[in-house]
Amino acid sequence: xxxxxxxxxxxxxxxxxxxxxxxxxxxxxxxxxxxxxxxxxxxxxxxxxxxxxxxxxxxxxxxxxxxxxxxxxxxxxxxxxxxxxxxxxxxxxxxxxxxxxxxxxxxxxxxxxxxxxxxxxxxxxxxxxxxxxxxxxxxxxxxxxxxxxxxxxxxxxxxxxxxxxxxxxxxxxxxxxxxxxxxxxxxxxxxxxxxxxxxxxxxxxxxxxxxxxxxxxxxxxxxxxxxxxxxxxxxxxxxxxxxxxxxxxxxxxxxxxxxxxxxxxxxxxxxxxxxxxxxxxxxxxxxxxxxxxxxxxxxxxxxxxxxxxxxxxxxxxxxxxxxxxxxxxxxxxxxxxxxxxxxxxxxxxxxxxxxxxxx
Amino acid sequence: xxxxxxxxxxxxxxxxxxxxxxxxxxxxxxxxxxxxxxxxxxxxxxxxxxxxxxxxxxxxxxxxxxxxxxxxxxxxxxxxxxxxxxxxxxxxxxxxxxxxxxxxxxxxxxxxxxxxxxxxxxxxxxxxxxxxxxxxxxxxxxxxxxxxxxxxxxxxxxxxxxxxxxxxxxxxxxxxxxxxxxxxxxxxxxxxxxxxxxxxxxxxxxxxxxxxxxxxxxxxxxxxxxxxxxxxxxxxxxxxxxxxxxxxxxxxxxxxxxxxxxxxxxxxxxxxxxxxxxxxxxxxxxxxxxxxxxxxxxxxxxxxxxxxxxxxxxxxxxxxxxxxxxxxxxxxxxxxxxxxxxxxxxxxxxxxxxxxxxxxxxxxxxxxxxxxxxxxxxxxxxxxxxxxxxxxxxxxxxxxxxxxxxxxxxxxxxxxxxxxxxxxxxxxxxxxxxxxxxxxxxxxxxxxxxxxxxxxxxxxxxxxxxxxxxxxxxxxxxxxxxxxxxxxxxxxxxxxxxxxxxxxxxxxxxxxxxxxxxxxxxxxxxxxxxxxxxxxxxxxxxxxxxxxxxxxxxxxxxxxxxxxxxxxxxxxxxxxxxxxxxxxxxxxxxxxxxxxxxxxxxxxxxxxxxxxx
Numbered sequence: 014x015x016x017x018x019x020x021x022x023x024x025x026x027x028x029x030x031x032x033x034x035x036x037x038x039x040x041x042x043x044x045x046x047x048x049x050x051x052x053x054x055x056x057x058x059x060x061x062x063x064x065x066x067x068x069x070x071x072x073x074x075x076x077x078x079x080x081x082x083x084x085x086x087x088x089x090x091x092x093x094x095x096x097x098x099x100x101x102x103x104x105x106x107x108x109x110x111x112x113x114x115x116x117x118x119x120x121x122x123x124x125x126x127x128x129x130x131x132x133x134x135x136x137x138x139x140x141x142x143x144x145x146x147x148x149x150x151x152x153x154x155x156x157x158x159x160x161x162x163x164x165x166x167x168x169x170x171x172x173x174x175x176x177x178x179x180x181x182x183x184x185x186x187x188x189x190x191x192x193x194x195x196x197x198x199x200x201x202x203x204x205x206x207x208x209x210x211x212x213x214x215x216x217x218x219x220x221x222x223x224x225x226x227x228x229x230x231x232x233x234x235x236x237x238x239x240x241x242x243x244x245x246x247x248x249x250x251x252x253x254x255x256x257x258x259x260x261x262x263x264x265x266x267x268x269x270x271x272x273x274x275x276x277x278x279x280x281x282x283x284x285x286x287x288x289x290x291x292x293x294x295x296x297x298x299x300x301x302x303x304x305x306x307x308x309x310x311x312x313x314x315x316x317x318x319x320x321x322x323x324x325x326x327x328x329x330x331x332x333x334x335x336x337x338x339x340x341x342x343x344x345x346x347x348x349x350x351x352x353x354x355x356x357x358x359x360x361x362x363x364x365x366x367x368x369x370x371x372x
Numbered sequence: 373x374x375x376x377x378x379x380x381x382x383x384x385x386x387x388x389x390x391x392x393x394x395x396x397x398x399x400x401x402x403x404x405x406x407x408x409x410x411x412x413x414x415x416x417x418x419x420x421x422x423x424x425x426x427x428x429x430x431x432x433x434x435x436x437x438x439x440x441x442x443x444x445x446x447x448x449x450x451x452x453x454x455x456x457x458x459x460x461x462x463x464x465x466x467x468x469x470x471x472x473x474x475x476x477x478x479x480x481x482x483x484x485x486x487x488x489x490x491x492x493x494x495x496x497x498x499x500x501x502x503x504x505x506x507x508x509x510x511x512x513x514x515x516x517x518x519x520x521x522x523x524x525x526x527x528x529x530x531x532x533x534x535x536x537x538x539x540x541x542x543x544x545x546x547x548x549x550x551x552x553x554x555x556x557x558x559x560x561x562x563x564x565x566x567x568x569x570x571x572x573x574x575x576x577x578x579x580x581x582x583x584x585x586x587x588x589x590x591x592x593x594x595x596x597x598x599x600x601x602x603x604x605x606x607x608x609x610x611x612x613x614x615x616x617x618x619x620x621x622x623x624x625x626x627x628x629x630x631x632x633x634x635x636x637x638x639x640x641x642x643x644x645x646x647x648x649x650x651x652x653x654x655x656x657x658x659x660x661x662x663x664x665x666x667x668x669x670x671x672x673x674x675x676x677x678x679x680x681x682x683x684x685x686x687x688x689x690x691x692x693x694x695x696x697x698x699x700x701x702x703x704x705x706x707x708x709x710x711x712x713x714x715x716x717x718x719x720x721x722x723x724x725x726x727x728x729x730x731x732x733x734x735x736x737x738x739x740x741x742x743x744x745x746x747x748x749x750x751x752x753x754x755x756x757x758x759x760x761x762x763x764x765x766x767x768x769x770x771x772x773x774x775x776x777x778x779x780x781x782x783x784x785x786x787x788x789x790x791x792x793x794x795x796x797x798x799x800x801x802x803x804x805x806x807x808x809x810x811x812x813x814x815x816x817x818x819x820x821x822x823x824x825x826x827x828x829x830x831x832x833x834x835x836x837x838x839x840x841x842x843x844x845x846x847x848x849x850x851x852x853x854x855x856x857x858x859x860x861x862x863x864x865x866x867x868x869x870x871x872x873x874x875x876x877x878x879x880x881x882x883x884x885x886x887x888x889x890x891x892x893x894x895x896x897x898x899x900x901x902x903x904x905x906x907x908x909x910x911x912x913x914x915x916x917x918x919x920x921x922x923x924x925x926x927x928x929x930x931x932x933x934x935x936x937x938x939x940x941x942x943x944x945x946x947x948x949x950x951x952x953x954x955x956x957x958x959x960x961x962x963x964x965x966x967x968x969x970x971x972x973x974x975x976x977x978x979x980x981x982x983x984x985x
Contacts, residue, residue: 034953034954034957035953161654164654164660165654166660167904167905167906169899169900169903170884170903170905171903172882172884172890172891172894172902172903173881173882173883173884173887173888173890173891174881174882175882176882301764302760302764304764305760305763305764305768305769305770305773306769306770307769308769309767309768309769309772340954359905359906359907360654360655360906360908361655361906361907361908361909364653364654364655365655365911
């Protein structure tokens with residue numbers, strides 16, 4: 014039931030939102046599709062979604078003409094759902110950085126011919142029809158902008174040729190992870206993959222952490238999930254890990270600052286989960302050593318990051334999978350991060366993207 | 373305090389006309405220039421004037437027996453500083469070898485004017501680092517050599533017109549040393565160039581060949597390379613820092629941290645203050661690392677937030693005159709905070725880490741592997757390891773790397789074209805008129821030592837292009853008072869020579885960017901800094917500058933000379949400079965660079981007009 018504090022619009026359960034360069038971008042995980050609004054529609058729709066006002070200094074006034082925006086977006090349009098080879102975060106695209114993109118407010122273009130008062134209504138209808146938004150708080154969720162940490166780090170590496178020893182088990186785990194990632198990207202949707210990762214993480218959160226975890230893939234774990242009343246709070250905590258990651262309510266950022274989940278908060282990385290920071294460093298380094306066997310980085314961030322996630326899962330390590338977007342040559346990117354530590358990318362790359370979703 | 377500068381007049385002593393012209397120039401110099409000039413050296417047909425000399429820093433070394441002068445800063449090959457004038461023996465040897473002795477047994481930043489009066493032969497020589505300029509122009513039979521274009525431009529009767537070939541070449545081949553300047557009437561004694569001058573005759577040759585150096589005494593052992601790299605860098609940077617009592621260092625990533633380590637570990641090190649610039653965006657914020665480094669060495673650190681609202685691009689119309697447009701807009705220097713801090717701390721030099729990426733070989737792709745396979749068997753364990761490391765470094769697959777290595781063995785592309793494509797193949801410049809690219813290669817405008825044999829090692833050529841003969845500013849374009857001279861220690865001859873002698877696959881040891889340098893300094897720096905492979909970028913700062921100065925950019929570029937000369941496309945400029953911030957930010961670096969070039973190009977016709985008036 015709507016309360017006085019509820020916004021007018023809610024996002025559908027599997028939709029996420031980011032605001033970049035003054036434009037709202039939506040990721041509909043169910044349909045595996047990105048869409049965005051024109052800049053002039055972003056402010057009113059943001060208000061309807063209950064999102065905080067544009068950050069100070071950002072341009073809120075409408076810019077550009079429809080034709081300009083349309084042309085730019087049209088240049089990037091490609092049919093979503095095409096081949097998943099390569100597995101770019103821009104699903105269905107090839108190595109080109111342009112992303113499959115739809116205009117979330119296609120109705121907006123038609124609205125030029127109608128009164129202004131109807132224009133916004135048409136946009137809302139379009140968002141609802143497109144499965145992005147809903148008026149029903151029961152079936153939707155409050156929109157929230159995901160914020161990055163104030164400080165980011167890259168996982169520290171090793172001096173040249175002083176890295177960890179790569180063993181046969183690591184190589185086997187790597188190939189298994191790669192095969193799993195390729196298969197998942199080929200036959201499954203991003204939504205299903207995300208759910209799978211979340212379920213696995215929940216199981217891990219419930220299972221007692223072994224002192225010396227056996228080096229076998231989590232998929233083959235013999236630990237069954239038995240739900241008992243004693244475990245209910247743990248399950249709820251695990252659920253919070255997921256839902257908060259999906260729609261983290263960032264406090265209104267101070268001018269020029271960004272906030273994110275603090276260490277120890279849901280989504281952060283604890284030693285209990287990982288078996289120690291050194292061990293994680295070691296495994297990430299081993300992954301980087303083995304990566305040239307099969308994975309390249311260029312424009313294959315989906316495959317690369319999912320492969321790393323699967324590899325680490327073999328050792329019961331479950332970092333977060335971050336997705337971000339930017340409008341400067343429309344681009345979607347993903348990377349692996351735990352707390353404020355980036356595992357497989359550089360700060361200058363990840364910070365160039367506005368976070369939209371964390372798995 | 374003013375930075376050291378010189379102006380030398382050379383003429384045929386037997387010709388009265390040029391002699392009168394030279395005397396006139398010498399007298400006029402004191403009237404038109406704001407600096408205090410003194411005569412540094414004179415002989416028949418050669419008069420050298422200097423200003424801002426500071427013994428032990430930048431000075432004039434007078435050779436005994438009237439054999440000429442060396443202007444700048446000299447160090448011996450054992451890194452000891454040369455403060456006094458060379459003795460009789462050294463002076464004679466320097467002249468007998470035509471200056472080659474300076475190249476072989478000394479290093480530093482210098483220009484030499486040697487006079488062999490009995491044979492009526494003179495030599496002009498510039499050191500390989502090119503850190504000290506040597507431009508020249510001619511007027512009424514007098515060749516005027518000078519270090520700072522601002523001084524030559526003060527002679528209003530000297531005409532200077534824009535050389536549009538240079539402007540085009542600098543867009544096509546940015547950063548690298550050209551054999552022409554941006555002004556038609558101004559030429560340059562190139563780095564490592566030796567000019568022999570007799571009456572009515574002139575001969576030029578290169579006296580330092582980086583390609584030859586790269587193939588001589590190659591250091592194949594990684595352990596030895598690591599040790600020599602550390603020793604050479606510490607000795608070189610220590611020697612450079614020893615000239616000063618107080619220095620600033622612009623602290624950022626690995627390279628500047630190494631420079632700081634070398635400065636503070638020197639006995640009798642100068643008082644050092646660090647400054648680090650940061651943006652609000654995480655992309656341009658490395659304070660986590662700079663604080664560690666400053667804390668590690670217990671030196672004060674000043675943190676400066678780059679705020680685009682401080683930048684009014686209109687001030688670039690007041691920048692110092694230069695012989696060539698740089699093509700890269702140094703917006704950070706435009707804030708002026710570094711000069712302010714230099715004044716506050718009475719710093720005598722601003723050290724930077726510039727050049728570290730170049731000498732330590734931070735090159736794209738797997739060029740190291742291509743070099744390796746040229747002299748090693750294909751089927752070998754070490755080859756596979758090198759390929760693996762190169763694949764990791766180049767962020768590509770081992771299979772692609774092996775394929776390229778095989779092709780390099782069997783059917784390789786010519787070196788220049790391959791490296792050129794690596795450097796510029798992916799570059800997109802939609803603002804530039806396509807006619808510029810169709811006018812052919814601009815290769816002929818490069819320094820002759822930068823054009824390789826077809827068969828030269830590709831990685832080593834890429835390396836050489838980036839570190840040898842690399843043009844750096846001596847005088848700051850914004851600092852009219854020349855408060856603190858910039859010192860780029862990595863562009864010093866000993867460091868360049870050693871790094872050229874280290875194979876590229878060893879420089880990227882372990883498949884890590886600048887791997888060998890990291891190993892060499894692992895005991896000197898915090899682990900986080902040693903292992904950090906990311907780089908910060910002030911991109912968001914530049915994007916914001918463009919946004920805040922859109923009207924200036926429109927005014928400067930839309931109907932500017934770059935458009936009328938068919939170098940830039942007006943329609944594309946209009947689209948980029950419209951109200952769409954995203955389109956603007958896509959091209960912000962290009963727009964700023966073009967604006968700098970446009971402003972530079974505008975000032976010459978304006979100057980000539982006022983001179984005629």
